[in-house]
Amino acid sequence: MKKSALTIVSLLLVMTMFLAACGGNKPTDGGKASNTPSSTPTETQEPSKEPDPVNLRVFSTFGGTDAAREAFQKALDEFTSANPHVKIENDTMSANDDGFRTKVNTDMTNGNEPDLLFYFIGTDASEIIKSEKVVPLDEVLDADPEWKNGFAPAALEFAKHEDGKTYAIPLTGFFEGLLVNKKIFADNGVELPTDWEKMKAAVSGLKAKGIIPLSGPFDQSHYLLEHFILAAAGSESQNKGLKDAVDPNWAKGLDAMKELYDLGAFPEDAATIDLGMAANYYSEGLAAMVLEGSWAIGGLSDETKANTTVLPFPAVPGGAGTGKDVVGGFGTGFYVSKATYDNAAKKDATIALLKHLTSPATIKNIATANGGTPAAAGVEPEGVTQAVLDGFKMVSEATSVNSPIDSKVTPETFSELRANVQPVVTGKKTGTEAIDAAKKVEDSAK
Template identity: 75%
Template sequence: MKKTAFTFLSVIVVMTMFLAACGNSTKPSNEGKQGSTGNVNQEAPKETEQPKQEEVKLRVFSTFGGTDAAREAFAGALDAFQKANPHIKIENDVMSANDDGFRTKVNTDMTSGNEPDLLFYFIGADANEMINAGKVVALDELLDADQEWKNGFAPAALNFARHTDGKIYSIPMTGFYEGLFVNKALFEQHGVELPTDWEKLKTAVKTFSEKGIIPLSGPFDQSHYLIEHFVLAAAGAEGQNKGLVDGIEPNWEKGLAAMKELYELGAFPQDAATIDLSMAGNYYSEGLAAMILEGSWAIGGWKDETKANTTVLPFPAIPGGAGTGKDVVGGFGTGFYMSTATYENAQKKDATVLLLKHLTSQDTIKAIATANGGTPAAQGVEPDGLPQAALDGFKMVGEAVSISMPIDSKVTPETFNTIRANIQPILTGEKTPAEGLGAAREIELANKK
């Protein structure tokens, strides 16, 4: 669905609220309100004391693992909840989002009767199968039943979370943006202009490559961010949104051809065929790479020196395409799902709802956004101590002509994996962009039958 002006303005409102000094008082959390009875200042006689609450065990699966910048903040939120609710025991089941195995784990759990009670997962095509299979429940009724909780969210955040049937199955915590992160110190040291257009980007690639510095750090297998940005820079928001079902958008081919052009100029690490996203990020963090295509969450994991020297820019428009040079990948792409099995379990439902509200409260969202530099899904929340690079990112989004969700939210996982698998053959000349995208389209059409 093409981004509307309304959606774009909604995101700008979210960013404006984030950047503006907030004079409004934060709404009180619902945490701790449930289950209290009588006058808390009056000690009840022993004979009227409530019986000990029955222990409830919950499993939460998320991608707040590995080197995720918000890992400790998320674990802290779970610990705080358990201290306030000692009868609820939580298994914190985590993996890194950089580990492709987490998708396999989620799919296996959701199809084998081993669903987590709360699942933190992608919004979009990745969730279609479990939604269509009835493995997770729509949360609209829970939101409507607690207007204070619902009204605490930024409208744009909940709108991004709506499924194609108009229902909300996932509650977001923070949003994100992606962009071209640039080490300003390296550019200044070597007298290179910032890559604000395609020619300047090519000049930067050639210069750093000749000096033995990785120009653009990125892996060929886990090429998520390369694919997203090169396609968007060539196809623009409308073309990027078309996907592959109705044919191959010519500008998608142009985007992958432009990636090959930079490859031939020496843009990528020499071991790009074997490294993963974590190693690509490490090259940038250590100052071994001048640029990286990444998301807002990556900033918190970089060395302080690199973080201080970093700014973020929209990826330059590719000549001859439909991109504007101010098209940005972003939105609210992850959130909490509640399994249907849990919702229908009288013992677990109330405890899980209480935990869901805690994890999406203003306090928790602030802690997560402060850790990962993400856009808060809650209104009136201003994260603390963000580096200049994060503020530059919000400015970039505020000036964007369009804001698009990543390609992997618009095609099936199998289709996107096929595109990824064809990146190296395209760059090395074994396949043309048309051939690589054609193979992905066949997978997409097969999955749509």
């Protein structure tokens, strides 16, 4: 392409020089110079027009305490510096905030769509895809092979919607696992929880020393649900969600949560804290374990970060889990709203911004900041901690890598599951009753 453009420019220069030599005061009447102006009027070159100003709004989770907040802002600044006619509103909200999904759905249905939306891949996005609030980007990818081929094939495959189309362009992937403070375990003579019996022994031993064994909230119980159900039900059942017949192993996962609760596993205020506070207990060394994602490692205190390893959650006895089933993948990506795609004044700038934010250089910077798995082929994050490397190793040895449960069931079903965690662990409901209630919600959404 560059060679062709150079050839065209060279031809234009030759033609311009030829016309300059032959035009203007062209000799006439036997070689005498004519003072008569040429019959062809001289064309004046219009100055190149500056691009019209464009205002774009990007809505994402890269704000607040997010480990990649500065790296993401830097990428936006790079784009506006190279494209001064574009102004970007960097609108952010924490993904752990329960209002995040509500804001996205409200904005998308009320005509307040962001031009570029960083959001979950999977069931969470089904409604905005079904209502055609965002556009498939397969043609955009195919039109730019260099950009498309820069992605790891597995990342693009993971990002496909159930209809086989690509609506979200991935940035970084993630892993979730059991973050364990090795020093607390060693100082208290407790073995690492590599199987269920060792997990129970660790809970009992740490509780006796006045240490929170496993930090986690009962309301925002995202990671508790994901890991306990996967550890009991296994990959195949977890990936089916609750669309078909109920697998009794799902209830077994909730009952296992109660088993650890009865041993004193969770913080005394687990009923009132949120995900942020649960992570803070671990970061400050008050808790020995926490179920979290790769993004949380960068926000840990330096001491805790240095002492952290990442393990798969142990299999629940009698279930279908292997003890090496993990949660991970590429669960988020950039969507382009249909309103923006259909807007000639915004479309090109938005697509250009999308390509910049998902370029190998930007992906590397974001992955280095948040410890995520790069969606770009051949890109390796720099300076990641040993905990992140342990997480990568965990994934490489996994018997299965599974997207989170909230991408397999409707938001209403997941809310029902969350609402039943506290009743189950406190003995007010059985695991079976909780799963049956969630199944009814799932069926009503069909």
